[in-house]
Amino acid sequence: MDDLYYILPEIVLVVTAVGILAADFVLPEDSKPNLAWPAALGTVVALGLVISFWGTERSLYNGTLRIDDYAVFFKVMFLVIGFFVLIGSPAFARRNLRHTAEFYGLILFAVVGAMAVSSARELLTAYISLELVSFGFYALSAHAKDERRSNEAGAKYIILGAFSSALLLYGISLVFGAAGTTFYVDISAQAETAAGLGPGLLMGIALLVAGLGFKVAAVPFHMWTPDVYEGAPLPVTAFLSVGSKAAGFAFLIRLFVEGLQPVMADWRDALGILAILTMTLGNLVAMQQRNIKRLLAYSSIAQAGYVLVGVPVLTMGTAAGMMLHLAGYAVTNLGAFLVVIFYNNATGREKISEFRGMSRRSLPLALMLAICLFSLAGMPLFAGFVTKFYLFSAVAAHGLWWLVAFAIGNSIVSVYYYLVVVREMFVTPSDDDEEDRKPLRIPVHSAAALTALAGLVLWIGLYPDAIVRAAENGSRAIFGG
Amino acid sequence: MIEAVPLSHVLFVGAAMFAIGIFGVLSRRNAVAILLGVELMLNAVNINFIAFTMYSAPSRIVGQIIAIFVITVAAAEIGLGLAIILQVFRNRANINVDELDLLRW
């Protein structure tokens, strides 16, 4: 049962989740929000296990799964994400949610699903794991059941999610029909020998892109994103914005690298166009937003566009770049959301204009958000700069200048709306009521979480060697180099 | 026997059902009705899987297994979907999706 050892982290999480669900029956109501701590502990344990797999390359369970540096990279990412989401949740959950034990359990299950996605080397496994992630998110989005916005978000999300998974499945069926198999390696082999499997495979790819585009919020499959981000409970939005996207990309990158590379010439331009549409629309519409959650939603769409830039030229470099950018984006966005969550907990606010004068109330909080926003904008000192630089330069290396030019141009435009938030926090004077001048007190654990994330953002921004190496190893693993 | 029906015809049936499902999703206002459309689409997918695995795939089993999973997912989807829609109904007394517009732009 050696294979089992390598899925031990997932098992740990499942066990933790079940344990928490069980604890729900015995614990008194007001201590339930604290279940986040054992849940977080579970992610830490799993994280330790996952890291110990670094450098391993091994096929598991008849090749449906594979543990390699690529998988480890993403698993670490998901666990970190899960950890911070859990850490950031209790205060919010206490205020706004019922059934907090289930809430944490669902988060853990979603993390399990995402981890499985990153290992999966086969369409069915990957699909069903992705569904696990999605179902977690469906339930989480609608979790604030008394809130009409949360209901609406959940309804829209699950219906569109079902629609998209139908599209994805139709695509899988076509790929399966054309290649006769769902294993990436075999698909690749088929595609190589039977030069071009005709319209069937191509349409299958289009549908796969559509289905995965939904998860990563690529235009025009992004429409759910802003609504769900806005409607879902804040910690869920935080989780969603990085988890769903990263899971989708974990699926997409491995699939395209291991399975569809031989027919790359057929889909590269289409994906380039997709990337441009995604970032352009994301940025343009983000400028119009008044709600911080919606702003971050459109920003996340734009970020998906940046990552997609790497897909049309799938090489070791661009794949590493995409992974890197995702990782940077994940910590950054989480940081931003943690601040928003905290601010919302303290004040109940989420409009951008309500962030005015925040720097007067808590400079560290405002600085943290500013750091994250600058990082999202791709400013130096912060993660976003390095990861974008790496990614875009890798793409440029293959002569896709038009794509890079669009991407860089877009990142400039994006600065505008990030700056608008920064302006509200630092520049615009706060209204002169008592409430606005009260300093915010940050609980120790929130402060620790924020500091850790800020540290990560700065670490990637200032000395990214280790993480770049990790991403490169991960990328090498799927390219089999 | 059944081999007289070419694979493409079976696939066309699947495609047609999928398209009908799409039409359902796109044209309906009632959230439950939309879910019905999704169910049609998932069934169409299953037709594809069964057709492929029976006609052309190296393995006669894989497609069937996938179909089982699809059915599972479809059931789960309808279950959770209906639960959420029910909650929407409780809070708004109405499940027309074009009145779900608190969130937009």
Place this chain on the structure above:
Amino acid sequence: MLVALVGLNLVAGFSMFALPERNRGAARFLALAAASVSLVLSVLVFALYDRSVGGFQFENQFTWLPSLGISFHVGVDGISAPMVLLTGVVIFTGVLVSWNIDRRTREYFALLFILVSGVFGVFAAMDLFFLFFFYEVAVLPMYLLIAIWGSTRRGYAAMKLVMYLLAGSILIWVGLLALYHAMGASSFDFVDMQQAGFDPVLARVVFPIFFVGFGVLAGLWPFHTWSPDGHVAAPTAVSMLHAGVLMKLGAYGIIRMGVQLLPSGAQDWLWFFLIIAVINVLYGAFSAMAQRDLKFVIGYSSVSHMGYVLMGIGSLTVIGLDGAVLQMFSHGIMTALLFAMVGVIYDRAHTREISEFGGLARVMPRFSILFIIAGLTSLGLPGLSGFAAEFLVFVGTFQTSPWLGVLGVVGVAVTAVYILRLIARVFFGPLNERWRDISDASRLETIAGVCLVGFLVLFGIYPPLMVGQIDSAVTPLIASLSP
């Protein structure tokens, strides 16, 4: 030493946040200390640079991202050493004139020093990735500095400035990547890239990208409009740094990455850019003439003066480039002085309308003398550093294209017109009674002004002090041009 310069300011910037919020004195003291050390270090860098040896000196290198060929590599040559000095001087004086910032003092200084570390970084970086990196570091704090502590239309100006400069940086980035990949994606190091020797066709394509990309920051026409608005809106010290140092980053980038890496590209585009430079000179000067706000006048005059820098670069001669770099220094000091002085008057009068002043020389003699000296430098008066710089630029331009040189010289006359009009209106004539009780420049402001004037006079009376150093870098550069 260079690492210390960059690091010190960065640390100073961030450690501002550690200070107690209410204690303005501590922030000021820390700022002054950091600025003083910066000044001393930058003077040392300038003075200890061995011009007989030339090349890059004070080098330090640390690996950073070996897989991409990026290392933290710093060093200065004859072009960057004067710029380091300039930065040191301007930040020192900038801190002095910022002494009376009462609102959010520590944040102000924090951002100021982060900005300055970026500027030092650009001038010291020998790795082009880091050059770009620091370039952006220098641009960003600008937004907050203007938006929070600024004046007229600050939100608009700050946003426009940042968007503009970032747009310029796109081009730089694209150009940089093109070169990086053209040489086999092995290194971002300046020396390696210089030795790589790029294909003339590539050079022809990339050079204008760099030129425009950096040109945006240098106030290149028609991408200059951020500059007057930005200057007007910015608080005093930021205007000083901005016009004094930041615009030089652009010109520096053109020399470093444009001319030095792509000499053949520069040669191909020489005519076009000389013409643009001349337009810059005349357009800026005429625009300045029509302005009513003191800061707008100076803002447009910066556009005009940066035109001389671009002219000098565009001439592609040793003399012209010497002049361009000297002009960068000279204009930096001069415009810092002008903005410092406008800050002085704005602090007291709360207006900058030229027509509202008159006869200030009577009540504010120190202020007036400092301002007038700066103005005279601006119009190219011999004995002040602006003359030597502009003269060299003209000589260089004449060697390349006498006709454009003539137009450039005409620009000097136009400059004289608006500067003299301004001086006459503001300082001379009968005293406007409104300002009867206005106080003269404070001691700190005077020290700052005198310090700046000292440099103007020092390098004006004896320019070889600086030109020799510039020469040590420029001569091999021009020698590398194909005939």
Place this chain on the structure above:
Amino acid sequence: MNFAAFLFYLVSALALTAALGTVLARNIVYAALSLIAALALVAGIFFILHADFIALVQLLVYGGAVSVLIIFGLMLTATDRPVTAPRDRWQRVLALLGAAAFLGLAAFAAFATDWMRGRPEQLQRVPPAEIANELFTKWAIPFEVASLVLLVALIGAIVVARREPQ
């Protein structure tokens, strides 16, 4: 055309008709009923294609569980509010165009692709035991994950739909 083929076309036509009924019926209850019919007819197709086991699963899961669920759902969300005009008048046209475009593309893919590539066109029944065997060995991981999916859906449905004590 032999009988099996005839049966296939007949059942398919009926299934598609039922599907159309699902999406076109004004009354949502009729729509649900015709969906159940369509699902049953699809099970028929599976049967004709020699996938007996799947046909059975289809009937059980859909005919049994899902239809009941849907009916319950309809009953719980029944409303006596007057019908309002749709907010987007182009909705149906758009839907028709979209569906038609997709059908065109999918049909093109179906007909233009050489799916068979010389494989034997011999449809065979597979004993359920073989399916089960492979499901629990080769596909153990997806199976386990699917169980988690169901668990999550279950928890989610309970959490969301449960009536809260006020």
Place this chain on the structure above:
Amino acid sequence: MGWSWLIPILPLAAFPIVGLFGRRLPGGGSFLTILAVTAGFAISVMGLIELTTTAGLEFNQGPGPFVVEFLRAGDLSVPLSMVVDSLSLVMLIVVTFLTAVIQIYSIGYMRGEQRLHWYFATMSLFAAAMLGLTITNNLVILYVAWELVGLCSYLLIGFWWERPSAREAAKKAFITTRIGDVGLLIGILLLFVNTGTFEMDEIFAMVNAGEVGSGAVTLSAILIFLGAMGKSGQFPLHVWLPDAMEGPSPVSALIHAATMVAAGVFLVARMYPLFAASEGALMVVLVIGTITAIFAALLALVETDLKRVLAYSTISQLGYMMFALGAGGMTAAMLHLVTHGFFKALLFLGAGAVMHACGGIIDIDRLGGLRKRMPITTWTFVIGALSLSGFPLLSGFWSKDAILNSAVEGGHWLTFSVGVITAALTAFYMFRVIFRVFFGSPRSSAAENAHAAEPVLAVPLVILAVFAVLGGWVGSPLIGDPFARFVYFGAEAGHAFESLGAILLSASAAIVGIIVAYSVYMLRSPSAETVREAIPAAHRFLARRAYIDDLYQWLIDHVSLALAVLVAMFDRKVINGTAVDGSGFLVIFSGSRLRRLMTGFLYNYAAFMLLGVVGLSIVIFALAD
């Protein structure tokens, strides 16, 4: 001449000392500046003695014991090299002498001024720059000094900057001369481009050797002359000089009469090898000089401001010098420069004494009858005027004679006749002033109560009067014209008496001018009013300064400023408003439209997804091979 480098350096050193600490020094530090310039005078005289005893031109590289470069860049080198030859020595002596005298005069004249130290500091800087300009061998240094004298002129004209008129005059002076300087700078640069050096001796050598194209020579000579025109107030750049009289009178005497404005003449003389190589350039100089001479004299006829009359007179005399240069009479021009320096300084100081005595009144219509109260001033002024008019045997006679002679020799008869007419006009307007100011009866209480000049004012007047009488004799053929044997270009100049008729003509013209003035202003037959009414158009034309100032004002207001406003508007509206803000608006606007896609309706969202699928498929189908 080992010490000559000290000549400009001493006053230069005095400048910062007096400027910074003068407030605390007795007399505003005037003793320091006077000492510095007097030392320069002494050194110059020593140089003169040395040079006359050894003979020959001397080029002296580097300032004394050390070689200093002002600039060095690439192959460009600007050493502080000097040339001490007869030409520069003459100029040095004139400048140091006049500066010393006038500074002494200033002690009295400026007494009680608040910014006295500033006055002397600037004067000292002026002296340094003027002397540097004179002594340098390098065109760049020349330009530097040239600009610095301009600066000093600006500062001193605007010395009483509280007065709007002084402020405007200073600005006008700087800008107008700047226009000429642009030409000068371009000319210098052009020379550098063609010769590769800024050293004058090297340039001349190359020009003489014919190594520079004639077109370049002509062009650069004309451009350099443009600089000289600006500085020397040549038509049409003369407008600033009359206004420059807003400065203190000693400033007018020194800078705007004797030295700085003569720098243009000196420049042309200095660059004479260049000009001589180009017929065209000489022609331009001749024509401009001729026009200026008569034009300024005409304007002087109707001017009522005493100092402005003198200013026009200066312009006119500078025109004489210029056309002498244009006609080939470099010696004559320099001689006239020297003599003009003396008598014009005298006249200005006299005018200053009048102002001083009459409480600042300078309008000749409000003075009168000062002869009795200020005898020394009156008679020294008369001597100056006579000398200026070219009254026989006085300084001006010799130099003017030499100039007219050079016109004759050059065969420029038109210029000659203009010169003669101008001489008559000069005599007329000078004596118009004298009769109006010193004779007749006082026309204001200030004039009635005028007091005699105090010694510190009077002594310089007397000294200068002596020179105004005798100074010109250095160029007198009666004693063998030593000046011409000392300062000359090419061959030694010939002498005036060779065309005796011309001399008699000019001398009688001067006398006629005086007689007519006497007739008009003393005998009132015909009276000035009658004449004025007889030719109103001409009078108005002259009184409006031939509309040239108006033209410039119009050009500034309606062309230059309008252009500036236009450019600024273009910048704001088109470049910033449309291009920059417009594109920003476009981005925002497209965002505001695009967001409407996210209608919030679920089926719209699904429709978009489907659209994406269809689009993607089509694109992939289309792009796949």
